[in-house]
Amino acid sequence: MRTQVAIIGGGPSGLLLSQLLHTRGIDSVVLERQTKAYVLQRIRAGVLEQGLLDLMTEAGVGERVYREGFAHDGTLLSYGDEMFRIDFTEHTDKPVMVYGQTEVTRDLYEAREATDGRLVFQVSDVEIVGADTDSPKVQYTVDGARQTLACDYVAGCDGFHGVSRKTIPETLRKDYEKVYPFGWLGVLSRTPPVHHELIYANSERGFALCSMRNEALSRYYIQCRLDDRPEDWSDQAFWDELRRRIPGEQAARLVTGPSIEKSIAPLRSFVTEPMRWGRLFLCGDAAHIVPPTGAKGLNTAASDVHYLYTGLRQVYEEGDAEGLDRYSERALARVWKTERFSWWFSTLMHRFPDQTEFEYKIQLAEIEFLRTNKAAQAAMAQNYVGLPY
Ligand code: FAD
Numbered sequence: 001m002r003t004q005v006a007i008i009g010g011g012p013s014g015l016l017l018s019q020l021l022h023t024r025g026i027d028s029v030v031l032e033r034q035t036k037a038y039v040l041q042r043i044r045a046g047v048l049e050q051g052l053l054d055l056m057t058e059a060g061v062g063e064r065v066y067r068e069g070f071a072h073d074g075t076l077l078s079y080g081d082e083m084f085r086i087d088f089t090e091h092t093d094k095p096v097m098v099y100g101q102t103e104v105t106r107d108l109y110e111a112r113e114a115t116d117g118r119l120v121f122q123v124s125d126v127e128i129v130g131a132d133t134d135s136p137k138v139q140y141t142v143d144g145a146r147q148t149l150a151c152d153y154v155a156g157c158d159g160f161h162g163v164s165r166k167t168i169p170e171t172l173r174k175d176y177e178k179v180y181p182f183g184w185l186g187v188l189s190r191t192p193p194v195h196h197e198l199i200y201a202n203s204e205r206g207f208a209l210c211s212m213r214n215e216a217l218s219r220y221y222i223q224c225r226l227d228d229r230p231e232d233w234s235d236q237a238f239w240d241e242l243r244r245r246i247p248g249e250q251a252a253r254l255v256t257g258p259s260i261e262k263s264i265a266p267l268r269s270f271v272t273e274p275m276r277w278g279r280l281f282l283c284g285d286a287a288h289i290v291p292p293t294g295a296k297g298l299n300t301a302a303s304d305v306h307y308l309y310t311g312l313r314q315v316y317e318e319g320d321a322e323g324l325d326r327y328s329e330r331a332l333a334r335v336w337k338t339e340r341f342s343w344w345f346s347t348l349m350h351r352f353p354d355q356t357e358f359e360y361k362i363q364l365a366e367i368e369f370l371r372t373n374k375a376a377q378a379a380m381a382q383n384y385v386g387l388p389y
């Protein structure tokens, strides 16, 4: 089999890149380790930046998100019983859109299937051969048979645990990492959200986030221990703990119900440099991870897709490799800024096990400064709605 761009990973990065390339007549094949049903049931991000919405529109999948998504032009931050709002429209010209990653992925799968996109599921033992030559290949096993996909370029969109990053020799790349000493326990429930905007809560008992998917579907998170397991948390224990971490007025209004999904995600900051080796380009979680506070993971994957798609168009349509040659540099310049914001917002809002009383006071002072200072609010709003590409 032969294609122009071999895409490893059928998550949001790989699917979006594939569909964008299709609009320009550039052929790709997506190789996904899991089944489509598995990819679609993974509950992850829920807040989309304008840049991702624009890419979805360009890819021809921008219709449902504008019809069913919820535009938010502000978010709430609380500490103890105090709560204040960061107004996005006062400081930027953009709102964000609440629309689940599962729905983004579903829209992209439907579009790829409607345009006869080549997607291969349940592949195993994926191996990238000759990434540093002019004729790279991807070898993989499907239905028990070994296959070879010849291509011009390989897009490594296979997430943090994929093979693409590890294909770049360790001597040629540098990894930067920070692991946080806690996780997020997330619950999805068919209940109306406690508030019409998101609430990021700093409390003495730890962080909490009140988010949503729609008027009847809520997504909540609480900071938990790294050794906690979802089964250790009954629904009742989760709701009780959430109530203790959000302002009293919201706690009194919280509607609870059975969880329909419950999972724990560890928090990590990670970047690998460079994001390119020869004809292999890393994209999304394959190259970097942010802690989820601020919802930057999926959105940063989208900005990589933008730079890679632009570079591939330039080479196929104009014969100019400049965009690909500068892909890593351009993507990383934005990645590091979202890393900084996600690290800052996570550090501001969580309780750290070894935090001293001094550090806690400093944290509260910083939140208080944010509550009262327009310049600080503007910086937060600009980062939250998404930095320009
Ligand atoms: P992924 O979504 O990881 O997709 C990679 C795909 O590659 C997967 O489908 C995988 O099955 C496939 N794959 C892996 N290895 C191989 C292989 N060897 N061969 C072929 N295919 C392979 N972000 C937020 O903004 N907010 C959140 O609340 C949030 N929650 C998250 C919770 C969890 C548990 C995780 C892991 C991430 C979360 N994120 C969140 C981050 C966000 O979901 C990711 O940034 C986003 O999914 C990145 O998309 P991606 O396509 O780059 O990678």
Ligand code: DHB
Residues within 6 Å of the ligand: 044, 045, 046, 047, 198, 209, 211, 212, 219, 292, 293, 294, 295, 296
């Ligand atoms: C969601 C996740 C986040 O990390 C965040 O900052 C906002 C919303 C969510 O899953 O809804």
